[in-house]
Amino acid sequence: MTDYIHRVQYYETDQMGVVHHSNHIRWMEEARISYLDSLGIGFVTLESRGIYSPVVGVECRYRRPAHFDERIRIQVELREYKGMHLRVEYKMIRVGDDELIATGSSTHCFTNTAGKPIALSKTHPDIHEILAAAVVPAEA
Amino acid sequence: MTDYIHRVQYYETDQMGVVHHSNHIRWMEEARISYLDSLGIGFVTLESRGIYSPVVGVECRYRRPAHFDERIRIQVELREYKGMHLRVEYKMIRVGDDELIATGSSTHCFTNTAGKPIALSKTHPDIHEILAAAVVPAEA
Amino acid sequence: MTDYIHRVQYYETDQMGVVHHSNHIRWMEEARISYLDSLGIGFVTLESRGIYSPVVGVECRYRRPAHFDERIRIQVELREYKGMHLRVEYKMIRVGDDELIATGSSTHCFTNTAGKPIALSKTHPDIHEILAAAVVPAEA
């Protein structure tokens, strides 16, 4: 589990006075990129090796509003990886009072730069090994 | 069912050359607002009557990439409404070749402007009636 | 002069209850793209012919706040074009009361897809002619 801190920006608020819900989807990306960096397979590395990892699906549950200037700690866990797909889960927790702001998940496939799906186990076994080793199964 | 057309903007693309996945969440909001407008209960009306409808959850499945300058037709269906929660489903379809780009859903509650949950059936029965009548159950 | 209508989205507002100022920069792009389309040299055409037109500079003066759900009419004028640079000016006017919301301008150069500056008069004389003919000098 790796934590990432996002500080809420003014331009992320809306006229309800809270963070607009589309931003949490972007925060998950920020945290996922930081997490993959920590594994040594960041986006820059992946793209330099001809790999894109487009988002196949995303979901988010909003528990409490986030506000301007708050720091949100985002916990990332790689929940599933089976060669073709990756599933990542997120917990967004406010720094200070530890309130759970939101939970989310994203699912990804892998493609070459032309957009064609690839199986990392065949095309990039070193990256495949790193991902396979990083999976944290859901608690029973 | 009401359709809304979103034209893909340049600033919605990312360096993969396709629309960044966070924008589909925003398109769902655009389409939902247009749909509620068509029912006579748009956001401006709701907020003027002291009602916010924050997003409680959102999900999106991405089927095909969307590209700059494409027109995306967004079909909106109010799938569930039970006084406290609203569930809306979306199909995003490319104009021209009718390809299904993405499907999604969003769930909403209702609050007063202080953020306290309200039951429209009690606080705003006229709006409650409009929503209850607009529900389209999922096909069997 | 060509007009473009932008409808203000909820996600464009901020906690001041008005449109966040970064969005006007995006609206200028929307209107510029629509304007170039009307000249037959839209971004898709330009990029398919190997031309990018990056923004070299931008400025915006905010006169009045814009609000959610308002329609903003954006007038575009191609003010200067001298083979290497393009200068476009914008007036953003609220539909309904004709209030001037903002004025802006953007300056652009032209590059090939590798980012190297090009002179359209030499590389793409047909596009050069269209731009040269479209210039509307500032009023005396």
Added chain:
Amino acid sequence: MTDYIHRVQYYETDQMGVVHHSNHIRWMEEARISYLDSLGIGFVTLESRGIYSPVVGVECRYRRPAHFDERIRIQVELREYKGMHLRVEYKMIRVGDDELIATGSSTHCFTNTAGKPIALSKTHPDIHEILAAAVVPAEA
């Protein structure tokens, strides 16, 4: 002079493969907020005392493209303050090679929460003093 570091996010890129120019406007806001924080008069403080500081004008000159994952150091200088208006200047410099990415400025007024202009020297003399003392005149 205070420096702020922004790390370029994937969702800030566009299909030219570089940061979309609207994001620099947002980075200036991030850096300005951080700068005002360092003076003890951050946005949260200002808004809690009933002060908004809307943007009256903004400009940006783009020198070199910024790319995903780069760190951009943003230097902020409060260039002018005369009771009613504030002018802030920015230099955006890539960490690593110290290349100047962009320069910009923003101009602000002060209003109460109802949007009415106020003169801080009269309404909030303590904040007025802090701003007046922070001005760094342009070099001769």
